[in-house]
Amino acid sequence: MKLDRIDIRQTASATDLVFEALRKAIIEGELAEGEHLRQDHIAQMFNTSRIPVREALQRLEQDGLVTTQRFKGTVVAALSVSEIEEIFEFRALLESEMIRLAVPSLTREQLEAARANLQAFAETTDPGSWGEANRNFHYGLYEAADRPYHLQIIRSSLDRVDRYLRAQLTLTDGAQRANREHMAIFEACRKGDAAEAADLTRAHILDAGRSLLSILEKRRG
Amino acid sequence: MKLDRIDIRQTASATDLVFEALRKAIIEGELAEGEHLRQDHIAQMFNTSRIPVREALQRLEQDGLVTTQRFKGTVVAALSVSEIEEIFEFRALLESEMIRLAVPSLTREQLEAARANLQAFAETTDPGSWGEANRNFHYGLYEAADRPYHLQIIRSSLDRVDRYLRAQLTLTDGAQRANREHMAIFEACRKGDAAEAADLTRAHILDAGRSLLSILEKRRG
DNA sequence: CAATTGTATATTGGATCCAATCTGAGTTAA
DNA sequence: TTAACTCAGATTGGATCCAATATACAATTG
Known part of the structure; x- marks a missing residue:
């Protein structure tokens, strides 16, 4: 045999x-x-x-x-406010560039997947699942850029601040706002407008960062 | 006592x-x-x-x-050509932004140190020391941006390709060209022209990347 | 009583030992 | 001949043991 x-x-x-x-x-x-x-x-x-x-x-x-x-x-590890601030700034730079690179190469399938991930995020009520849904939406789009090293660094930079970000999504209207911003980003991607997708992504990340920092400043005094 | x-x-x-x-x-x-x-x-x-x-x-x-x-x-680790290419693209993005952030905050002392590092690079004849002299020049300027996380990622991304870069400096006229480009970057910093310093840094990194890739393609067939 | 010293315990850093797996040369069978 | 098999040595993964350091607390001294 x-x-x-x-x-x-x-x-x-x-x-x-x-x-x-x-x-x-x-x-x-x-x-x-x-x-x-x-x-x-x-x-x-x-x-x-x-x-x-x-x-x-x-x-x-x-x-x-x-x-x-x-x-x-x-x-x-405990991050200081300025460290968190810097990492959000870093993410805004890197992820806006990443979506700019991704948009021209987005396939119909990837856009459909993004729409589904968008929907999934909107329908998620469990705060513990927002983080993953958020990643799925953004990183799904980034796949089209075909830049594994960029993606690895993006993941690593989000890892460092993810626990704070999740608190921001939970404690404020962050999830609703994130959802609106996701829809706008998706729409720009669908239109093939790379520059707008990049600008919106940049604003999306900086928005979350500002919202998070205001929470932290209240909490830490 | x-x-x-x-x-x-x-x-x-x-x-x-x-x-x-x-x-x-x-x-x-x-x-x-x-x-x-x-x-x-x-x-x-x-x-x-x-x-x-x-x-x-x-x-x-x-x-x-x-x-x-x-x-x-x-x-x-062995990097493929496309991985090396991507890392140079990443570095160009990140380091051009870093110098843009640094220029407005450069002190007289930091500029003097940069001039000295520039000189040191130009006078270095030992190929084994070019890598360090190169880092000293660039990272000395980046200090002014006061972005430790950005700097850490910049270091890490250079670490991955440094051995290839050193080969490029040694095997071609890379060191001479690098020196000319360093002088131009320094001059832009001295003038306080952040946008030009960023553009020059971006071109400097992409130049080295292209030169390196042409060497690798010859070597690897 | 306060500050210091001694001491026991908890915890980490490193060395040594054993088990699991890989590798490659030699052997066998189709 | 060649592909599969066997087995010994090399190498890695993990467990256990010992040494070095930190920490908390009792004892001591001024």
Whole structure:
């Protein structure tokens, strides 16, 4: 009997699993900023030794999601107001350029997918799902730009501020406004107006940033 | 007797040291792309166990400088032509914006430092030092923009292509051209013309990218 | 009582050991 | 001949153990 070779190799290491789980927890705000991440504790949660945990923490630190002090440990990174401000400015620059590059190449299928994602965002009532719906809409459009490195950096910059952004969507009328802005961006894309899509995307991100900063200033004094 | 408190704590872990050394070796092109990085071998070089080596490799992978396959090991990352092309495009976008933000805030001291770095680059004959002199000139100017996150991403994007860029500076008249372009950028900064400095920086980076790509296409066929 | 010192415990950094997987040379069978 | 199989060595992934440091709290001293 001749069997096809089936690859049953495990593709994910323990390090990968721990990294992804912690990354998700930080991005979604389940781990509060400043919270201590004890190696032993995390290792027990994942039923592994501390080795994969430490490797995952190294990766997270490289992504700016945690900060480590030698012999003291690792805590969830806390961003200052000016750091958050800067990252929104960065995202506005990069994502507006990305949509400009994407618009001329958008296929009918990609536009249809964007419309569906737009709809999904509008219909999402669970605040915990807004973040993902938001990403789906924007990143779906960016795919057409065919710039994987740009997209990777865009993802990484959103990762750093996503937990704050989710708070902004939840605590204010941010989700409604985001939805209106998404519709305008989509319409510009549909028309093939790259410059307008870029301008709207830029304004969309800077708007969210300003709204978020006003919340933070109230909260932090 | 009252002594000032002196902090004799070791600030650098073995992981830090290994990471920095490997990063430098990759950026400077001492490790060829595709070269296998054996944990055992590196551990012996640094007189440590494999644990800090593995942690350093995790960081390097997160920065895109190496790629790892489970159970197979880690190799120095090799970029495709289109990846290199994209990163130069990314750098042109980001660094032109950075200099635009920097110019209005440039102090006399920063301009003087830039002039000195310009001179240093021009007088550097050792190809191995061009990379650093180049960074000193550009990043010195960017400091004035007071955007640490932008600068971090700029560094990281240059890290990925620096070894190719150094080859381009060495193998062609790249260094001479770079020097002329640096002088023009400096002059625009001195005049306070942010838009021109941005345009020149954009052209400077795209020029180097095009020159590099033509070399690569010859080499790789 | 306040400030300092000693000490026990928790936690991290690193070394060593074992298990899982890959690789490649030699062997066998169609 | 050539493709598949076997097995030993090399290499990576992970667990366990030990050392170095931090932290909290009791003890001590002025």
